Amino acid sequence: MKLSPKALRLVCLLLGVMMIVGMFAGCGKSNDVSSNDTSSDDTAASKPDDSGKDKSTAEPVTLKYMTWYPPQNIMNEIIEKFENKYPNIDVKVEINEPGAHCQKLPIALASGEKIDVMGVMVDIAKQVKPYLANVDEVMTKSVGDDWESSFKDGVLDWSKKICESDDVLILPTGSLASPVVYYNATIFEELGLEVPKTVDELKNIIQTIKQKKPDMMPLAFRGKLYWLHSYSAFGLWGQKKPQLLTKVNNGDIKYNSPEVKEMAQWWLKLFEEDIISKDTLDVDNTKVNEIFYGGDAAMLLHGSWMAGLLSKDWREKNGVEIDRIGAFMFPSIEGSEPTTAAIYDVSLGLNKNSKNLDEAAKLFKFILLEEGLDVLVNNFLVFPSKKGYEVDTSNFVDEPGKNGFDALSEGIANPNNPERYLSGATKEFGRVLQAVTLGEDIQKVLDEFQKEFESGKY
């Protein structure tokens, strides 16, 4: 078909106009994901029918849920169960990598995107605070006046502190701790090794592994991630100096202070004594899993969110080629208690501007207190913040798994620092610690970093 010049011009004109309109439309506020404003009058009274389905919402409603956690397959399971329970509520989930979530969520909210439920990382709690609904009102309506008693002591105070608010704006699904150590129990048994109680014992274990299994990485660590040096050093050194991280974050202790220098020297010592090898400085998230899951590392320094490794079912589902895995808290440093840093985490918040707040509250409750939480816990992704929740450990078919889970639970219940949060500057400080492990002069790099910090760059 051949177009006449006039028709061709018209087509070009239309395309041009469409392009301009499209471009400017993209700059505007996005449309509401749900075309129906169907706030129900009183959802507190709504109950599921005999089939377990709650049809109290008359018109179909679409909720938008933006988060970074849990992984997609687990989220699908949660949403499927939720939509089955509430057939009139459709949930559109956007899961991003943690870093991308920190970047996208504040921008999405600031640009007026209609997000109903959001995963709130501690790092961005203050940034999204202006958009968060008062949880007290929502939970009173959906759970009842005594909703606060559903959560463990300290959860609400933690939430207020994180958001610097008198109201409760976010609620955590559970607690996470890091770093903790997972170990290949089969290798330990083969070499006659026992879970170490002190750093010296850990050092001996590493020496034994290096001698008897020279091709094996004794302790896998994601050393390429510079910010993890901060998390790990502060998290572990908290055994000796509890709250050091919080004081540094708050600016109460300088980065070039004797306290921080002492920590940096200890961190260097770990590398000098080969407890953590310099060979791990190019290992990232993907590689560390490949190495440990494939049985090429005897131990793994990671977070409690990897507790699924303790379960045989989880290992089979995720292609982990190890028969038995255990876990322990990083052992005692110079006579201190073997603890780590742990916080409430994986928090949820509701957008106060949501037109579907009642429906969003149902999803909120579902994940925090109901079947959604069961899915998270059964996959060992969080240690629940719901009071009296009994975790079913029947999936732990062996002794190392059971003992490991108990060790993690104990560590999370008694952390050396209940604030694992790192400020932007403290994250960047990880590069300084990384440089220290490579032989840079400690005092010099600490002084330089403190100078930078004082310049206002961070």
Place this chain on the structure above:
Amino acid sequence: MRVPTNSIKVELPVKQNKKSQSNILGYVFVLPAVAFVAVFIVYGIFFLVKTSFYKVDISFLNPEFIGLDNFKIALADKKFYRSLFNNVVLAAVTIFFCVTLGFLFSVFLCFKLKGTKIYRTLFFVPTLLPNALIAAVFAGMLQYSHGTLNRMLRAIGLDFLAQRWLADPGWAYFSVMIISFYFIGMAMMYYTADLSTISPSIFESAIIDGANMRDMLLRIIFPLLINSHKTVTLTMMLTSFRAFERVFILTGGGPGYSTQITGTYIYSFFAGESAIGNIGFVSTISIFVLIVAFIIGSIQLRAYSRASSQ
């Protein structure tokens, strides 16, 4: 021949009308491009300049006007200078590979040898691949304990050659630079196209005059490809300022600060799990990088236009 005046009176308004209609249509066709530039370039630069005067995080809530403070901090920031220096080194290495090896390979592949098309394709394919993919492949290969390169060296008894390619600051720097070799395909494309425009009679005359291979390469072909050198140098110089994926995936700018370039430095303040979130400072150093890239580009263009005119 005398033209009747009444015909002019009739024709003029029609021509003007057609011309103005044609102009309007022209503007309409140009409008999408103008709108694109206005939204993504002009507004982008305006936004950078505006936010550089503020202390503000990525939520853009409660911006605090701090005047020129971000500029003062950036000008006193040793790490920014170091990242800029690394950019220049990266550009220099990339240009070196392209203008030497890229040029030589292009010339040799112009000879009527067997398999030249295959070799040309082999060199050119990496330039079609995303930088991120190339970097990810190399990151896996160069990893110390489980990387393919070290495993291969160990397997053939050359353990002493196995290095911490990405975990040691010196070797990491070397690794980031050496991967520039994979970008010679782009240069070869320019050189090959330009070589085909050189008349064979020039080479025939040179041979009759007794020129050897070295003379032909350095005194005839190299100067004749001045336009390609110009394009390759400028392209590679500016490409090095966009080498973000390569460095980010290979080393993340580390270990420590060793391989930090401006792209990764800016990113560390802007996004990712480690984001510091000082958007005002991000804008400020972005402006500096823009200015530096602009100056380098201008100097190069001037130098080459002088050389061309001579």
